[in-house]
Amino acid sequence: MEKHALRDMVPQDVVGTYREHTLTYYDGAKRTILVVDEEVPYPEGRLIVSTTDPEGIITHANQSFVNMSGYSMEELLGAPHYILRHPDMPPLAFKGLWDTLARGEKWQGFVKNLRKDGRYYWVKATVVANIRNGVLMGYTSVRRKPSRQKIAECEKLYPTLF
């Protein structure tokens, strides 16, 4: 899978009033993002599924992922999974994810994701390593609808983790 350079978010893709941030990712890449404080409800009965290579580059996405992220399939495939990173998510949460996976365990957590249009959606995410014949081939992430209570707990907790 060929890796895309991540482009800055642009006002014409964004709905409503936005605030601007610059995010610096673990690999040193920087991106200007435009954030709208409006939640998009998680669709009933669906799972959002994606796989990445070991470097976190998206190699597979299902239609629910396309629909909820606001990006086209072409934009998602080859992009780093951190294309969804919302500035309200503490980096500590993602450190926990990678540390857990490095121990060969499944990771589960509640994540606020950024859409292409600047709005956000909450998910309960589970990530497993894809091991084939003893070799790490990548990761599968499956997201499902979280409860409002869990979201409320995260909305209180996450700002304290920066």
Add this chain to the structure above:
Amino acid sequence: MTYQFTVSPDFTPDHLSGWYIFNTWLQKAVDLHIHLHIYDDFLQQRNAIEADNVDLIYANPFDAAMLVREKGFRALAKPAGKADEAVICVAEASSYQRVEDLPAGIRLATTDDPDVHLMGMIMLEPANLNAENITTVQCDTYVLVAKELIKQSSDAGIFLEEAFNDLSSIIRRQLRVLVRGQIQLVHHCLMIGPSLQPHRQQLLQALLTMAEDAKGPGVLEALMFSRWEEVEEEEMEFMIDLMDTLNT
């Protein structure tokens, strides 16, 4: 040698007769002796797998990881365009309008069908429900799940969508769907154990050309799907990883 074939015990009797017809067809198509034995429940079937008494299985996706990783099974084929989906229902007269209305402490009618139960429980998570804060009422069939709801002995029930659609219209009218799963990635699969690996190509060829065979379409009709589709190894591994994420 007689090979042992079994089918995931989560089908209604109407569906089961189709598997006997299929077994007769398959034996002729591949010239092998295959005995179909259908176990009464998942526990008995798992004991048979554990004892290496199964060579060919139409497996529930929940068992795929164990079959592949512990018993050396390989995927062969799946019904084209068919996936297992779960449905959460309440009685038509119930006051619950959305999954989020269901409170802790409810009585949940369900079956021992492991993948459907798992997917159903995931659809109850938005209400903060889990195995610890509900009472599970285990039913032998989906008709009994429906009866639990209609009698209002249980507050909500989990159905395999196909089984829900098979209910009579009189029963269905007394139920209301709160949420219908649209996962699209979880499916039963015909799998072969190590003893049948030398016949893999022969079996696969017969299945993939079944719709063109003189008697194949009639057998497929009895199975209630239109054709078989090959399951590649990576597709099975992907489903195993997916089930692993859901089973958390």
